[in-house]
Amino acid sequence: MSDETCPRDYQLNAQVGFNLRRANQRHVAIFQKHVDGLTPTQFAAMARVHELGPISQNRLGRLTAMDSATIKGVVERLLAKSLVALNPDPDDKRLRLVSLTAEGEALIGAATEQALAARMDTLAPLSEAEAVQLEALLAKLV
DSSP states (O other), X not given: OOTTTSOTTOOGGGOHHHHHHHHHHHHHHHXXXXXXXXXHHHHHHHXXXXXXXXXXXXXXXXXXXXXXXXXXXXXXHHHHTTSEEEEEOSSOTTOEEEEEOHHHHHHHHHHHHHHHHHHHHHHTTSOHHHHHHHXXXXXXXX
């Protein structure tokens, strides 16, 4: 490879993808310290079901930005913890709806408070205005 095809001025630490991944890794570590017993993806699925009520697994995946294999695994792990249930959709028997169990409903309240604390810790290095700006900019990227 010649010097023309391999720029020497490429700095990994200045690349958006690299920094987004590092920021996500930092947030996941903070989240795990605050939220007991749930991964960020499990929490996201439970929070969306809590927000919307019973929902098909496929739609839940779309609304939590998870592909079908990922949401299937997340739902299976939540089922194993007895935090969600799968029931037939009364309007379309081919679908099964994900809903929170009583145990899941009890957990999501505490987990939401913990997730909000994790959010605050993640954004702690920023001023309030910077945090608002960061979240607005990230929303524009997705």
